[in-house]
Amino acid sequence: MASLLFRLGSFSFRHKWAVIAAWLAAMIAVVSLVGVLQPKFAQDFSLPGTDSGTATEQVEEYFPQVMKEQxxxxxxxxxxxxxxxxxxxxxxxxxxxxxxxxxxxxxxxxxxxxxxxxxxxxxxxxxxxxxxxxxxxxxxxxxxxxxxxxxxxxxxxxxxxxxxxxxxxxxxxxxxxxxVMEQGGAAELIGFAIAFVVMIVAFGALIAAFIPLVTAIVGVAITIMLLTLSAELLSINQSATAIVTMLGIAVSIDYALFIVSRYRAELNRGGDAADAAGRAVGTAGSAVVFAGLTVIIAVVALVVIGIPIITQMGAGAAVAVFIAVSAALTLIPALLGAFGRFAFRPKIPWIKHAEQTEDGDTLGVRLGRTVVKAPIPFIVIGLFALAAAAIPATKMELGLSLSTEDEAPAQALLSKGFGEGINGPLLVVLHDDDAPIAPVANEAVKHIAGLKDVVNPGSLTWIGNEGGQNGSTALITVTPKSAPSSEATHTLMENIRAYSPVVDKQGAELHVGGQTAIMSDLSQKLNDALIPYLIVVVGLAFLIMIGVFRSLWVPLIGTVGFIFSVLATFGITVAIFQEGWFGIITNTQPIISFLPIFLIGVVFGLAMDYQVFLVTRMREEYIHGMTAKEAIVAGYRHGARVVTSAAIIMISVFAAFMLSPETTAKMMGFALASAVLFDAFVIRMLVVPAVIAMLGDRAWGLPKWLDKLVINFDIEGESVRHRGLTDPDETKTPVPAS
Known part of the structure; x- marks a missing residue:
């Protein structure tokens, strides 16, 4: 694959104008189609294959006037x-x-x-x-x-x-x-601005910092337009766009950052600029492809859960990552070719930027030496901090509020004046294909009125479909006394459903729908899928990393670290959004139902990104003759700056979405920012290298029988690292480990 990517990078560099024109043409085409078709997103949630989903379908079929009113x-x-x-x-x-x-x-x-x-x-x-x-x-x-x-x-x-x-x-x-949401794009602009500043510091040059932003803008624009176009044919919820946007911006900039950083390093080695671009794409590009593919696999796997909104988010995220990878491999070298020698000129004089030499004493090198000298404190403190952050996750409550922050005062008054349940009535649907539903409906009303936690049970009644008393379907609107996400409301819903066998004996059927029932069923379905999905993702992470690092210990460390960072993210998100710690969020609410499982998929992919970009360089130096500890310090030298920059950019992009009035975007942005903070800076930058340092040579061991079975992923691009160089022999001075 590295050879193919080398040719792709060189081709894109040499045929820069054609490649740039192709990307611009693609963006203009999809934007134009959206302008002509003007697709509209859905505002509701559906849950096929569940009791509430069946109720929704029957309301749509037999009570079209109700749906029209909604x-x-x-x-x-x-x-x-x-x-x-x-x-x-x-x-x-x-x-x-x-x-x-x-x-x-x-x-x-x-x-x-x-x-x-x-x-x-x-x-x-x-x-x-x-x-x-x-x-x-x-x-x-x-x-x-x-x-x-x-x-x-x-x-x-x-x-x-x-x-x-x-x-x-x-x-x-x-x-x-x-x-109604304002389409101002404030969160995106803030994310781009912070990313630009970080890349100026990383590269010390304006144009080099600007190039990744161009690919992010083009890539995200195409992704969102494609997602919008799909709303013309499918029922796409608008919540999916916010998540796809934040993920698309983050990975687009990160992947571009890795390619541009490697290109600069390859230019310093000499040779033709086009070959340098080819080597950058063949080496760093191989890691980008692997990292992107890992994210795509994780989010596409969400499709098997069978929940439309999760499927939409997973598919949208996969498209965003695919386009980000494609742009990094083709548009980035094309833009580097277009700017030529001006890509890293002029340098900003007041920003000191240490070149990646073998003897420069950078902050990353100093951190690496400190970790190597005393690995155990870093392991203990890092894991203890994450475990402490995870404690609030034991109180996690799942739900899904469709209201915005602007509505919080009104929602509070509704609950105060008319009971908490008025925000989420239950819709009980009774249907009989062969006989009038009236007798069954009358008995059902009596039964439901006698249940605990029903508001105004004496005034409870039912309405029939077009046939009235002789109609086939009845609709009963039940207002609970308790809040939509409370255990009492869930119990009331289950008690109503428990009456279903009585209705069945009369030849009819009973289903409970409404937004409250849908969210309850959604939470239950996601709870059931969470542990199996986590096991699959963790298992996949472990197996893939065995092939990448040719080791058992490194994948085990990385996988355990992934679990710690995910649990810590759950904990801090519960503390801020559900429990209201520190007063950051005044309108506390349950955690969005789909956040945990979606977060697992995304964090898994991002964790693999940082593991690949930092630890693969350590392995590369180790197999080229350095000791285990020297290889760790060398890995920090070549990877710490770019990984730190990439993580800060991701955190900034995600955190900026907390400014959104939409609950989904706000909570998801905070959770993703926290996940990157924990995983990149605590797990990948501290705990993983510390454990490798403690294990020494044993960290890179792989039994011979297993070594023969496992596929060797050459994500270091070993086969192309000397292409186009007149003197391929590089003499490296080992980096002192202490």
Whole structure:
């Protein structure tokens, strides 16, 4: 493979303009297609093959009017006053009047002061007034589909809220209008800016720092456009785009950074620039291909779980990584060829940049010598710190909130005034193909009304499909007293499902759906898949690393380290987002259901990246004659700067997504940033080299019988490292280990 990559790198360098034009043409083509087709993302979640998934399908089939209503924009306006809403009548009347001016309001005569509405019709009082008249609800429905809402619509509502709050009256909103996302790209811009600064420090030159950003912009643009185009044919949830974007930016810049760094090193060895580009792609490119393939395998394996949103994220992430690898192997050498001798000129004079010589005393070398001298403290302190960070993971609760941070105050008022369960009603669907559903539905209503934790059981009723009393399907909306993610709500859902055998005996069927049931089923399905997936990924990591490092100890160290970094990431994420430690997150909530399993796949791939780029150089120097400890220091010399830069870039890109108002992006960004911090700086930079130093020559041992069976992955590019050099013999001065 190294020879093929050498030719690809040289070709791209020599035919730079054709390669650059091809990439630009591809980007323009997909952007144009998106502009013409204008695909739209789905806002809902589906879970085929589960009880809630079946309920959703039946609601779609037999209650199209319900589904149509759900597609329309509906926003809940909450008003609250400690001294009672009746003391703010004029102010609330003005609010209702302003709300009626929103575009395409359905039945504007119903958008009124809840105190007035309750007085006119006492029967609806419990649904519009709560907390003894201190909290009120105004429902605003618009004849606009959720997907057609714009940021201007949201700004119009926010302006009305701001103008009418005050004087002791709290005014908040939750629902469709508040969930409109601004497409400002602030997180991406911050990530790019920090990455640019880091690469300036790494290369000491502006153009060299700029080149990886170009590939990231092109690669991510193509990936997102392809994902958007797929929404024309498939139901793609918008949450997938945020995760694909952050991963695409991070790996694109990282892989480009590795190639550019190696190219500079190859230029310093002499020879033709095109051959230097070929050697860079043949050596560092081999590691990039391996690292990228590892990530792709890990995220594609998520498809077997059978959950659409996980499949979308896995497939999108795989495409992002594939394009990042392709850009690193072709677009990077083409851009290096286009800039020529100016790629690393002019150098920035105030940035001291040590060249990668064999006798330079860099910070990485000093760290390597320290680790080699006293490995045990680094091992103990590193693993103890990660174990301590993992402790909060024992309290992990899984769920999925579709609300944004802007909606938190309104959600709190809803819970205070009308009970926590109003945010997540259960939809009970009863269906009979052969007889009217009415008798079964009447009995089911009586049974459910007698269950614990049902709000207003006396008013519980059912609606039929088109046939009414003679229809085949009934829908019962059950509001729990407890929060959607609570154990009490889960118990209520299971108790309703436990009535299913009674319904079955009557020739009908019962299913429980709604967003709360979907999230509960999703969490259960992911919980069931988490351990098997972790075992598969850990096993895969171990087997692949045996082939890469020709060792048993190094893969074992790396795999155990991966487990520690994942558990520590779970722990710190639970502490911040669920438990509210340090006050960083005010709107605490359960951990997103799919985060743990998706994180395992992504962190596995990223862990292999840093293991490959740092430890392979140690092995390379060891097999070329250095002692085990000298090889470790040499590995730090050649790999510490680039791995540190790559990790800082990834952390910055991921952490920038915490600025997003979307819960999924915020939590995933924090978790990925934490994972890279733990894995790159604690495990790969400290613990793994320390254990190798402690083991010495034994670290690189592989039984002869196993050595014959295991495939030898030449990711160091040994076969091309001297191509194009007139004097291929390099005399290396061993780096002192102490």
């Amino acid at each position: 597609e329309r924009a509906s926003t809940s306006i909450l008003v609250a006053a400690d001294d009672g809403l009746q003391n703010h009548t004029e102010q609330i009347n003005k609010l209702a009047e302003d709300l009626r001016t929103l575009p395409d309001v359905i039945a504007p005569e119903t958008v009124v002061n809840p105190v007035v509405a309750a007085a006119v019709d006492p029967a609806i009082a419990p649904s519009v007034l709560g907390d003894n008249g201190r909290v009120g609800l105004i429902q605003v429905r618009q004849n606009i589909t959720v997907m057609d809402l714009t940021t201007e619509n949201k700004e119009e509502l926010v302006k009305i809220l701001d103008e009418n709050r005050g004087n002791g009256l709290q005014v908040e909103a939750t629902g469709a209008l508040m969930q």
